[in-house]
Amino acid sequence: MRSKRPTSRRRTSRTTATAAATVLLTIGATITATTTSATAAAPAPITHDDFNSDGYRDLVVSAPGGTVSGKKSAGYVAVLYGSATGLSTSRRATFSMSTPGVEGLAQSGDRFGQSTATADVDRDGYDDLIVGAPGKDVGSAVDAGSATVLFGSATGLQATDSRWLREITPVAGNRFGMGLAAGWFKIVDSSVAIISKGTLWAFSFQVMPYGRVMTSDYTALSYFVPADFRPASLTMGDYNKDRADDLVILGTGSYGQAGVYGRAVYVSGGGGGWADRHEISGGGPVGASGDVNKDGYADLVVGSPSERDSAGNPSGAGVIYVHLGGPGGLGSRQFWTQNSPGVPGVNRVGDRFGGAVSVGDIDGDGYGDVAIGAPGNDMGTALDAGTVWVMRGSATGLTTHGIRTLSQSPRAVPGTPEKADQFGGALRLIDADRNLRTSLIASAPGEDTGDGRVWVFPGTSGGLSINRSWSFNGGTLRAPTADARFGETLAPHGR
Numbered sequence: 001m002r003s004k005r006p007t008s009r010r011r012t013s014r015t016t017a018t019a020a021a022t023v024l025l026t027i028g029a030t031i032t033a034t035t036t037s038a039t040a041a042a043p044a045p046i047t048h049d050d051f052n053s054d055g056y057r058d059l060v061v062s063a064p065g066g067t068v069s070g071k072k073s074a075g076y077v078a079v080l081y082g083s084a085t086g087l088s089t090s091r092r093a094t095f096s097m098s099t100p101g102v103e104g105l106a107q108s109g110d111r112f113g114q115s116t117a118t119a120d121v122d123r124d125g126y127d128d129l130i131v132g133a134p135g136k137d138v139g140s141a142v143d144a145g146s147a148t149v150l151f152g153s154a155t156g157l158q159a160t161d162s163r164w165l166r167e168i169t170p171v172a173g174n175r176f177g178m179g180l181a182a183g184w185f186k187i188v189d190s191s192v193a194i195i196s197k198g199t200l201w202a203f204s205f206q207v208m209p210y211g212r213v214m215t216s217d218y219t220a221l222s223y224f225v226p227a228d229f230r231p232a233s234l235t236m237g238d239y240n241k242d243r244a245d246d247l248v249i250l251g252t253g254s255y256g257q258a259g260v261y262g263r264a265v266y267v268s269g270g271g272g273g274w275a276d277r278h279e280i281s282g283g284g285p286v287g288a289s290g291d292v293n294k295d296g297y298a299d300l301v302v303g304s305p306s307e308r309d310s311a312g313n314p315s316g317a318g319v320i321y322v323h324l325g326g327p328g329g330l331g332s333r334q335f336w337t338q339n340s341p342g343v344p345g346v347n348r349v350g351d352r353f354g355g356a357v358s359v360g361d362i363d364g365d366g367y368g369d370v371a372i373g374a375p376g377n378d379m380g381t382a383l384d385a386g387t388v389w390v391m392r393g394s395a396t397g398l399t400t401h402g403i404r405t406l407s408q409s410p411r412a413v414p415g416t417p418e419k420a421d422q423f424g425g426a427l428r429l430i431d432a433d434r435n436l437r438t439s440l441i442a443s444a445p446g447e448d449t450g451d452g453r454v455w456v457f458p459g460t461s462g463g464l465s466i467n468r469s470w471s472f473n474g475g476t477l478r479a480p481t482a483d484a485r486f487g488e489t490l491a492p493h494g495r
Contacts, residue, residue, distance in 0.1 A: 049118050049430065049491065051152035053126045056082030057432050058156075059441060060129060060491030061454055062113030063474055066484035068096045068106040075112030076484075077131055078477050079157055082432030086439065087456060089476050093156055097133070101159030102148060104136070111135040112148075115233065116491035119182030121192055122205045126152030129491065130192055132177030138170035145176030147194055165194070165203070173197065181234035183245030185269040193247055195231045200224045200249060200267075202274065224267055224277050228253060230260075235492065237289030237298030239325035244269035246329065248280070248300060250287045262304030262319075266330055282321035282333050288492060290359025290368035292393040297325030299397075301370050303354025318353030320372055322398050334397050338374075342400025343389070345377070350384070352376035358492075360429025360438030362459040367393030371440055373424025379407055379417035386423030388442050390464065406442065406457065406464070413455065414471045415447070422446035423455075428490035431459075440464055443487025447473070452486030 049057040059080045068074035076096035080087045097106040106112070115132035122128065129150045138144040149163040167176055179195035185202075194201040200221040225231060231251040239246050249265040264283025267274045284304025292299040305318040322334040338345035338353055347353075356373030363369070372389040379385035388406040391398045408415040408423055417423070423444040431438045437459035447453040453473040457464040474481040 048127055050082075050127050051079065051129065052081065052154055052156045053152070054083075056084070056434055057430050058082050059087055059428065059430055059432060060116055060118070061443070061487055062116060062131075062489035062491070063452060063479065063484035063486040064111035064114040064488055065450065065452075066096070066474065066480040066486070067482060068112075068480060069098045071106045071108045071110070072483070073108060073135070074098070074106035074110045075114065075133065076479060077113040077116065077129070078474070078479060079129075081156060082430075082434075084433055086433040086458065089472050092477055094477060094479050095131070095150060095157065095159060097148070099159045102150075102162050103164035104146070104148075107137055109135040109137075109143075113489060115177060115180045116489055117180035117182040117192070117234075118491055119192075120152070121149065121182055122151065124152075126154070128152050129157055130180050130182055132180050132194070134175035134178040136166075136177070138166055141170035141172040141174075143173050143175055144170035145174055145178065145196060147177040147180065149192070167196070174199075176201075179231060179233040179250070181236045181247060183236045183247075183269075184243070185236075185245050185247065186271065186273045191273075193234055193236070195225075195234055195249060198222060198225050198227075198231070221274070224265065224274070225249060226265070226279070229263055229265065230254070232285035233287065235287040235289055235300070237300065237325070239289075239298050239300065240268070240327060240329045241297050241325070242270065244271065247274065248287055250283065250285050250302065252285055252306070260306050262302065262307055264302055268329060280323065280330065282323065282335060284319075284321070284354065286354060286357055288357045288359045292322060292359065292368040292370065293324060293395055293397055294366045294368075294393070295326075299324050299359075299368070300330055301357045301359055303357045303372070305352035305355040305374075305376075307354075315347065316350045316352060316376070317347035318351055318355065318374060320354040320357060320370075322370075324397060336391070336398065340400070342403060344403065344405055345374075345387070345389075348378070350376045351378075353389075356424055356427040358427040358429045358440075358490075360431070361393075361436070362390070362429065362438050362440070363392075363461055363463055364435075364437045364459075367395075369393050369429070369438075370398055371427045371429055371442070373427050373442070375422035375425040375444075375446075377424075379409060382417040382419050382421070384420045384422060384446070385417035386421055386425065386444060388424040388427065388440075390440070402463070404463065406440075406466070408444070410466055412466045413469050415444075415453070415455075418447075420446045420449075426487055426490045428492070435459075437461070441490055443490060445485040445488040450483045450485055451481050452484055452488065454487040454490075
C-alpha cells in the first residue's frame with residue numbers, strides 16, 4: 001500500500017510553455033465543504049473509488065440537470081460511502097459549484113457531473129474525483145467547459161483545495177470535460193485525460209516530498225483524434241499488462257444524413273506515456289473495462305446504441321462489442337445484440353441496447369460479468385421504460401449461459417415501468433462491502449418526468465438479488481430533485 005501523507009497538504013500550481021498547448025489551473029478556496037462524514041475504518045489495502053481509504057469502494061452519482069443556487073441544470077454530484085454493510089444514504093456527501101471551496105460559480109447549463117472519473121491522482125493513498133462540466137461558460141465562451149478535481153482524505157472527499165481545470169484560451173462549444181479518464185498511463189505517474197471537441201488533453205500531478213503536490217502542464221494531443229471523429233467519452237485499462245494504463249477514446253462517425261455509427265480509438269500507454277493510436281473495429285460512444293475471461297488482462301466492452309442494422313439503415317437497436325486484452329493489447333472481438341442466439345429480446349428501433357455498460361464480478365467466480373442497459377427498450381405500452389441485461393464472463397469471453405434481464409416490473413423491485421423512465425440509462429458494478437461480489441447500481445434518469453432515481457441490486461454467489469433491491473433519489477439525500485436527472489452518470493473506477 002502506498003504510504004499516506006498528511007491530509008492538510010500544501011499544493012502549488014505552475015504553468016509553463018510547451019510546444020503544444022497548456023491549460024490554466026486555478027486553485028480553489030481553502031474552505032471545507034459541509035458534508036455528512038464517512039466513518040473511517042481500520043487501514044486496508046487501497047482500492048479504487050475509495051475516497052477515505054477505509055478499504056470499501058464508494059459510489060458517485062451525478063445529477064447534471066439539478067438546480068443549484070437557482071440555476072437550472074447547474075448540476076451536482078452525490079457520494080455514497082461504502083462500508084461492511086454496503087452502501088447507505090446516511091453516509092454521503094454532495095458537491096456542486098456552489099459548495100464552499102469549489103472554484104467557480106454555478107451557472108445555468110453547466111451540467112456539473114455529466115462526466116466523472118476517479119483515481120489517486122496525487123498518490124497520497126486516497127482516491128480523488130474528477131468532475132466534468134462540459135456546459136460551463138468561461139468568460140464569453142459559451143459551453144467552453146471545465147473540470148474540477150476533488151481530493152480524497154481520511155473523512156472522504158473534500159472541497160478544500162479543489163482544482164478547477166480549463167483551457168487557457170477557452171473556445172465556445174469545445175465542451176472541455178465531456179469525457180474523463182484517470183490512470184497510470186506512464187506506469188509511475190498518475191494522469192488525468194480530458195476530451196474536448198477534437199482534442200485529447202493530458203495532465204499529470206507531480207508529488208514532491210512531504211506531501212507537496214505540483215501540477216505539470218496539460219498537453220494538447222489533437223493528432224490522437226481523427227478529424228471526422230466525434231468524441232463522446234473515455235475509458236481505460238491495462239489491456240497488455242505492461243503496468244501502464246491504455247486509453248480508449250469513444251465516439252461516433254457519421255454517414256451524412258443517413259445516421260451515425262460507433263467508433264473508438266485505442267491509445268497505448270507505456271514508460272514514456274501515450275505512444276501510438278489506432279482505430280478499433282467495433283467502436284461506440286460508451287465503454288467500460290474489466291477482466292471478462294480471467295486471464296489477467298483488462299478487456300474492453302463497448303456499447304454502440306445507435307448502431308446501424310445489417311441493411312445499412314439507422315435502427316438505434318444497438319450492439320455491444322467485447323475486445324479481449326492480451327500481450328499485444330486489444331485483440332479478438334465478440335459482438336452481441338438482442339437478436340444474438342441466447343439473448344432475450346428482439347432488436348427494435350430506438351431500444352439503444354448498449355446505451356450503458358459496466359464490468360464487475362457479481363458472483364465471485366473471478367470472471368468479470370457485464371451489465372448492459374437499453375434505456376429505450378419498451379415494456380408493454382410503456383415506451384422507453386428501459387431494461388438491463390446481465391451476461392456472465394467465462395474463459396472464452398461473454399456467454400449467454402445464465403443471462404438474465406432486470407427492469408422495474410418484478411414485484412420485489414421498487415417502482416413501476418413508465419414511459420421515458422430510461423431504466424438502465426447508467427450502470428455501475430461495484431463491491432462496496434468488500435465481500436468479493438459486485439452489486440449492480442442501475443439508474444433511470446428519466447424517472448418521475450426527469451427527476452431520476454437509482455436502484456441497488458446486491459451481488460450474491462447465485463447472482464444479483466432482486467428481493468434485497470432498494471432505491472433512492474435526490475430527495476432521499478436532501479439534494480435538489482426536480483428535473484435533476486439523478487443518476488445520469490455513475491462514476492467509473494480507476495482500474
